[in-house]
Amino acid sequence: MSGGGGDRGEPPPFAVLVLEDGRAFHGRAYGAVGETFGEAVFSTGMTGYQETLTDPSYHRQVVVMTAPHVGNTGVNDEDPESARIWVSGYVVRDPARKPSNWRSQRSLDEELVAQGVVGISGVDTRALTRHLRERGAMRVGIFSGDAIPDEGTLLAKVRKAPEMTGADLSAEVATKEAYVVPAIGTKRFTVAAAEVATKEAYVVPAIGTKRFTVAAIDLGIKGMTPLRMAERGIEVHVLPATATLEEVYAVNPDGVFFSNGPGDPSTADHPVALMQGVLERSTPLFGICFGNQILGRALGFGTFKLKYGHRGINQPVQDRTTGKVEVTAHNHGFAVDAPLDKVSDTKFGRAEVSHVCLNDQVVEGLQLLDRPAFSVQYHPEAAAGPHDAAYLFDRFVSLMEGQRA
Numbered sequence: 001m002s003g004g005g006g007d008r009g010e011p012p013p014f015a016v017l018v019l020e021d022g023r024a025f026h027g028r029a030y031g032a033v034g035e036t037f038g039e040a041v042f043s044t045g046m047t048g049y050q051e052t053l054t055d056p057s058y059h060r061q062v063v064v065m066t067a068p069h070v071g072n073t074g075v076n077d078e079d080p081e082s083a084r085i086w087v088s089g090y091v092v093r094d095p096a097r098k099p100s101n102w103r104s105q106r107s108l109d110e111e112l113v114a115q116g117v118v119g120i121s122g123v124d125t126r127a128l129t130r131h132l133r134e135r136g137a138m139r140v141g142i143f144s145g146d147a148i149p150d151e152g153t154l155l156a157k158v159r160k161a162p163e164m165t166g167a168d169l170s171a172e173v174a175t176k177e178a179y180v181v182p183a184i185g186t187k188r189f190t191v192a193a194a195e196v197a198t199k200e201a202y203v204v205p206a207i208g209t210k211r212f213t214v215a216a217i218d219l220g221i222k223g224m225t226p227l228r229m230a231e232r233g234i235e236v237h238v239l240p241a242t243a244t245l246e247e248v249y250a251v252n253p254d255g256v257f258f259s260n261g262p263g264d265p266s267t268a269d270h271p272v273a274l275m276q277g278v279l280e281r282s283t284p285l286f287g288i289c290f291g292n293q294i295l296g297r298a299l300g301f302g303t304f305k306l307k308y309g310h311r312g313i314n315q316p317v318q319d320r321t322t323g324k325v326e327v328t329a330h331n332h333g334f335a336v337d338a339p340l341d342k343v344s345d346t347k348f349g350r351a352e353v354s355h356v357c358l359n360d361q362v363v364e365g366l367q368l369l370d371r372p373a374f375s376v377q378y379h380p381e382a383a384a385g386p387h388d389a390a391y392l393f394d395r396f397v398s399l400m401e402g403q404r405a
């Protein structure tokens with residue numbers, strides 16, 4: 001059964017989206033027909049829907065696209081950030097009837113059907129987004145098919161679905177086995193047994209030499225992240241979320257990286273303890289998104305849930321260490337609670353907020369002043385998004401160079 005796209009004569013079945021506060025939106029099935037639940041969040045990215053759908057940090061979230069046309073460039077096998085779609089549901093206004101792009105291999109509707117992802121189209125996504133902005137992110141259900149129960153029954157189901165606060169999800173999305181992404185060279189990336197991983201489709205662009213080894217803790221890593229490191233001569237050993245300190249140091253790393261990932265950082269006790277072990281040894285350390293929240297916790301700061309989060313590819317962030325403003329890719333619903341206006345004394349020395357979001361002053365980066373460690377709340381690997389923040393990978397390289405000098 002297929003949903004909202006396509007040139008088929010039959011319109012797709014009716015669908016309804018029910019929010020946990022009782023508001024409902026009606027439309028047509030898009031992608032698979034059935035029912036699904038998750039946290040309703042909105043993304044403001046005008047492009048990059050493939051990257052959004054396959055970002056493991058969206059596990060258990062129903063993504064509402066504010067861009068009205070979705071699916072215009074179809075789906076290809078080169079752009080996914082992992083081996084599958086992770087969003088639990090997809091909400092669009094007006095799906096493309098026919099994809100058009102030289103790289104397109106199939107329609108987004110077909111891809112959603114093939115992967116069993118339930119979506120809805122024809123929704124007034126502006127009204128829905130405004131509702132979420134006013135009321136905050138909340139649970140939602142999408143139901144489609146010929147026999148949809150009444151809204152009271154649907155609402156009861158939505159209110160029984162698990163909440164995002166308190167959700168410990170990294171282990172559900174991370175690789176189960178370690179694998180190696182080689183440094184820049186003539187080889188293609190090959191990935192073993194990774195449920196969430198780069199695919200062979202990545203071609204390493206130039207020939208160079210291996211300069212560093214990095215242990216990357218996969219909490220739901222996007223495929224572009226090891227690629228950005230590999231481009232800088234780093235051989236990346238991607239380790240499962242459950243890796244121990246011994247396993248990290250067994251690869252003899254010059255640096256340790258903590259990835260993005262789904263869920264509530266206040267549950268991530270194992271990664272926090274692991275990071276504290278790395279900080280004690282003063283090994284150069286870099287964290288992205290979930291990794292930033294884990295650094296916050298490792299230093300003794302709290303984390304909290306934002307009202308509706310930051311998701312999209314046009315968020316202005318200031319690097320307070322240089323004063324420069326960069327336009328950046330985001331996907332986070334939680335944030336670190338650290339003071340913006342002073343250097344904090346932590347058990348690993350002095351720490352400060354290095355980056356801040358200019359829309360709402362949310363902490364977007366942390367750095368230690370006495371140890372080689374830093375992190376950002378957003379996505380310097382982009383995919384999709386602007387490349388303004390790629391310098392952060394060079395900063396990681398500088399830390400590793402500094403440690404050798």
Ligand SMILES: NC(=O)CC[C@H](N)C(=O)O
Pocket residue numbers: 057259260261262263264265288289290291331332333334335
């Ligand atoms: N992209 C991420 O790493 C997201 C981190 C965390 N799950 C959040 O929502 O804030």
